[in-house]
Ligand SMILES: NC(=O)c1ccc[n+]([C@@H]2O[C@H](COP(=O)([O-])OP(=O)(O)OC[C@H]3O[C@@H](n4cnc5c(N)ncnc54)[C@H](O)[C@@H]3O)[C@@H](O)[C@H]2O)c1
């Protein structure tokens with residue numbers, strides 16, 4: 001690419017596609033780096049390794065759940081092929097680059113990346129294949145800017161956070177300490193034990209024998225939701241709304257629908273392992289895991305490899321997959337990282353007639369969460385009228401809400417705004433003097449259906465305008481004149497580039513459920529077919545999907561006799577009993 005090209009008007013035909021599609025009207029044409037950096041490239045050492053015909057395990061997709069399962073199985077000696085339809089790994093933890101700025105596709109708030117305990121599952125996923133990524137500790141997980149001037153920083157230091165919250169609600173000090181104390185109780189129990197498959201009786205017996213108190217404590221919380229615990233200790237309605245927002249900010253449902261086990265993980269890990277940003281961007285995690293997987297012989301990761309359907313043998317056992325180009329990869333087990341709806345359902349990987357009844361039950365309980373409308377911006381620091389460095393009190397993550405009523409219902413950029421500015425921590429992501437802003441707000445696919453191209457672009461522009469105006473008024477004076485370029489992604493963008501039904505962030509409880517009890521594990525009712533990722537226990541989040549990956553790898557390895565398990569009839573009897581019990585719950 002020549003320098004002359006860089007200064008000309010870019011076209012939509014960037015190499016390898018774009019994520020999200022540029023909203024060209026907002027691009028001011030100043031490029032910082034070579035155009036060759038502009039599109040994702042497959043990062044693997046073996047970009048052209050041929051598609052294998054036969055492996056032990058084939059994995060559909062390369063989100064964090066899939067990569068962790070593949071890494072776990074590769075490290076245990078299985079041959080694994082990971083098939084990703086996009087050009088790079090990571091799914092919603094992927095990245096894209098524009099004019100020298102490296103943007104994270106999803107949020108930049110990374111849990112599970114500490115260096116102690118057992119709950120640091122991202123660190124562990126990397127270590128499983130002999131890899132690591134340097135991280136930068138974030139001193140503040142998030143700063144809330146809420147109605148009536150409620151402004152709270154969640155400091156990495158737990159006591160500092162409590163002090164700040166208690167200062168706002170002195171009459172609730174006891175309740176605050178009790179609620180977050182119960183979260184610690186969950187976390188400490190999890191953090192004491194190795195985290196593997198809850199569908200593998202041998203592991204369950206061993207973990208119970210080694211950690212009986214911790215297991216009983218987890219059983220005490222596993223069927224409960226955070227809202228019930230909060231209401232037990234706290235009466236102040238504004239504080240309860242704050243706790244709703246604490247949950248909503250990662251689970252996209254209020255506290256009464258948020259499983260307590262997950263709340264325990266999130267509200268404690270942020271102070272224990274802390275929130276840590278990977279140097280070079282969130283995409284580095286997936287890139288490193290891929291390199292680690294490919295170091296094992298017989299293991300490979302393939303891009304542009306979209307799976308059309310799952311192949312079955314005459315007994316109805318999943319035995320491989322067929323890609324859209326008609327090629328087949330046969331395997332002893334198939335793992336799907338596509339969402340539940342994309343795995344089983346209309347146009348899913350399993351045909352309608354083969355969908356098991358448990359999947360229909362799942363849909364009665366869980367619904368698709370909204371997607372997000374995302375604005376990615378490169379912002380000139382010199383034109384902002386606010387200090388942007390950590391030393392000047394700027395935080396990497398902000399959540400903004402103007403009116404409590406708009407927590408769930410608002411559309412068009414008027415509801416909750418999530419803001420990530422990873423360059424506050426890692427300046428290497430952008431050219432000198434430029435900050436990367438990723439601002440997103442919940443958005444439903446229905447708002448984006450049936451629009452002409454002009455209407456679609458106009459809607460994106462209108463939302464961008466509202467979002468920039470809100471941010472400028474409350475947090476970043478000077479913002480509208482400081483934007484070097486910006487892009488807007490909608491629910492349609494998320495659907496297209498992440499392959500997620502309606503661009504959904506994942507399944508959420510459609511009604512009040514008993515905590516995590518009815519969330520499906522990795523086995524499905526289809527023999528040989530497993531699911532991994534945020535459609536499985538314990539749900540959304542990179543650390544949560546890394547857990548599902550380890551659990552899936554463990555159960556598949558037991559089924560393929562790669563690791564020890566109880567003798568076959570006993571294992572099968574206990575495993576079936578466990579899943580039948582849970583399905584009735
Ligand atoms: N904490 C944070 O800030 C943060 C940041 C990013 C992501 N996240 C969360 O991480 C979680 C990761 O989710 P996940 O593991 O379920 O994966 P995912 O949805 O991120 O990735 C799934 C992958 O599967 C691929 N795929 C889907 N169908 C396919 C097909 N038929 N053939 C080939 N490939 C196919 C997609 O292209 C995608 O790369 C999400 O819950 C997300 O919200 C959190």
Ligand SMILES: CC(C)=CCC/C(C)=C/C=C/C(C)=C/C=C/C(C)=C/C=C/C=C(C)/C=C/C=C(C)/C=C/C=C(\C)CCC=C(C)C
Pocket residue numbers: 107108109111142190195196198204205207208215216218219249250251261262263265266397398399418419420538539540541542543544547
């Ligand atoms: C044996 C017997 C008897 C018993 C048994 C019992 C037991 C053992 C149990 C167990 C259990 C378990 C293991 C569990 C586990 C769990 C887990 C791991 C969980 C996890 C979780 C996590 C999570 C949820 C996370 C999440 C996160 C997220 C989602 C995030 C997100 C973020 C965002 C979105 C951001 C935004 C913001 C801004 C930007 C501002």
